[in-house]
Amino acid sequence: MSETLTDPAASGAPRSDGSIVLGENQYGKAEVRLVKVDRDQPRHRITDLSVTSQLRGDFTVAHTEGDNSPVVATDTQKNTVFALAKDGIGSPEEFAIRLSEHFTTSFDWVTGGRWGVKQYTWERIRTSLLNDAAGGEHNHSFVKGGTETRTAVVQRDGDEVFVVAGLEDLSVLKSTGSEFKGFPRDRYTTLEETDDRILATSVTARWRYLSDDVDFNAVYGDVRRILLETFADVHSYALQQTLYQMGARVLEAHPEIGEIKFSMPNLHHFLVDLKPFGLENPNEVFYAADRPYGLIEAEVRRSEVQPEPRAWATVTGFC
Numbered sequence: 001m002s003e004t005l006t007d008p009a010a011s012g013a014p015r016s017d018g019s020i021v022l023g024e025n026q027y028g029k030a031e032v033r034l035v036k037v038d039r040d041q042p043r044h045r046i047t048d049l050s051v052t053s054q055l056r057g058d059f060t061v062a063h064t065e066g067d068n069s070p071v072v073a074t075d076t077q078k079n080t081v082f083a084l085a086k087d088g089i090g091s092p093e094e095f096a097i098r099l100s101e102h103f104t105t106s107f108d109w110v111t112g113g114r115w116g117v118k119q120y121t122w123e124r125i126r127t128s129l130l131n132d133a134a135g136g137e138h139n140h141s142f143v144k145g146g147t148e149t150r151t152a153v154v155q156r157d158g159d160e161v162f163v164v165a166g167l168e169d170l171s172v173l174k175s176t177g178s179e180f181k182g183f184p185r186d187r188y189t190t191l192e193e194t195d196d197r198i199l200a201t202s203v204t205a206r207w208r209y210l211s212d213d214v215d216f217n218a219v220y221g222d223v224r225r226i227l228l229e230t231f232a233d234v235h236s237y238a239l240q241q242t243l244y245q246m247g248a249r250v251l252e253a254h255p256e257i258g259e260i261k262f263s264m265p266n267l268h269h270f271l272v273d274l275k276p277f278g279l280e281n282p283n284e285v286f287y288a289a290d291r292p293y294g295l296i297e298a299e300v301r302r303s304e305v306q307p308e309p310r311a312w313a314t315v316t317g318f319c
Contacts, residue, residue, distance in 0.1 A: 022063050026114060026314075028054035029074040032081045036089050042132075044140040047089045048120040051096075053077040054314075055103055057110040070109050077103075091216035092117035093163050093209075096154035104156055112156040114314055119152075121145030147171040150220065151206065153315055162311035165220060166206030172228065173200035173267075178236040196283060198269040199236050201296075203227060207250065207260040208311050214256055223257075226250050239266050239296045247300025258308070259301030266294035 030052045038045040055077070061067035080102060089095050096115040103110050123145040124137035132139045148170035155162045181193035205227065230246045247260045269286040301307075 022060050024056075025059060025063065026054040026056045027059070027071075027074070028052065028113070029077040029081075030054075032078050034081060034085055036085050038088070042139055043134060046122050046142055048122060049089070049092065049095075050118040050120075051081045051099075052116040053081065053099060053103070053113070054115070055110050055113040057107075057112065059109075070107075072103070072107055072110065091220070092119050092150060092152035093154065093165055093212075093214075093216040096152050097161060097163070097212060100154050100156040100161065111158060115154045115156075117152045119150040121148065121150070147202075148224075152216075153206075155311060155313060157310055160310075161212050162308060163209045163212050163214075163216075164206050164311055164315060165209065165216065165223075166204070167220075167224065168202075168204040170203040170205075170224075170227070171200075172203065172231050173198065174232060174236075180238055198286060199239065199242070200267040200269060201239060201264045202267065203231075203246075204263040205246075205260060206315065207257045208308065210256055210258045210305070219254060219256065223250050223254065226253055239264060239294070240298070243296055243298055244300055247298075251300060251302060258305040259299055261297075261299045263295070263297045266296060268293060 032051040032053070034047075034049045034051055036047040036049075038047075055072060057070070059070055061069070062071050081099065084095070084098055084102065090098075096117050099115045100113060103113060121144070122142040124139075125141045125143050126136055127133050127138050127141075128136070132141075148167045151166045151168055153164045155164075175198055176196055178197050178199035179195040180197060181195060183189075183191075183193075205223075207223065226249050227246050230249050231242060234242050234245045236242045243262050243264055247262065250260050251257060268289045270289060271283065272281060272285045272287050274281040274285065
C-alpha cells in the first residue's frame, strides 16, 4: 500500500511556512559571439567580441510559480547585443555600459545585472605591396594577434555602475634576469637554488576603475604597456616580487584605478641534464613543464581606497 504525501515540499511545491525562499539569482545569454566590421573608410576596422548578458531584479515568480511574465528571454538579450552593435562598439567597457543602460531602463523590474565582454586581438597583415595597403599594412586583411584576450565586466546596481577591466593569457618570458633562492628547506625540499633562470608566466590581470568617465581604450593600452615593460625591466627575485611591481607601477601611473588583481602561473622551465650524452648544458636547453605549476595570485591596491565588493561579485577565480 503506497503512502500519501502530506508535505508539500515532497511533491515539488514550495513550503507555505516560508522556510524555503529564493536567494540571489541572475540569468541571461552567455558568450554571444559578435564580429563588427566598420566599413566607413577604405581602411576597415574589425572588433571581435564574446558578450555575456545577465540580468538581476524581481524574477521570483519565474522560479517559484513558473510565471514567465517578467522574464526577458535570453534570445532577446542576444538579439539586443547584435542590434546595439550596429551603432558601433567603442570600447568593451563602453559597450557593456550601453547594454546595462538599455536593460535597466527598458524593463522596470530589471534593477541591475552583469555584462561581461571579451575582445579578441586581430592585427593588420603587414605587406610590402601597395594594393589596398597603407603604411605597410593591409587595409582589410587581418591575422590573429597576440596571445592575450581583453576583458571587461560591468555590474549595475540601480544607478551605480562598476567597471572592472583586464586581460588574460598575456604570455611573457624572460631568458635571464630572474633568480629564486633563500627559501626554507626541509626534508621534502629538492628544488635547487638558482641565480639565473627562465621566468615565464601567462598574466591574467583585472583592475577596477573608480569612475566610468574614462578613455577605456587609451588606459587599457597604457596598462598593457606598463605590465610588459615592468616584467621586462624588473630583476626578479621571485614571481611574487615581479607581480607586485607590475601592479604598483600601474597604480602610480593611473589614479583612476583603485586596485588591480593578478593570477600568474609560474610556467617552469627545467634545465635538461645532457651529461649522459657527454654534453654540457650551460643554461641553454630546457624542458618546458605545463603542469604542475606554481600559481601566484595577489591584489595590489591603494590603502586609501575603500573596497567595493559589488564590483567584483561573480568575477570568476581569484581575479
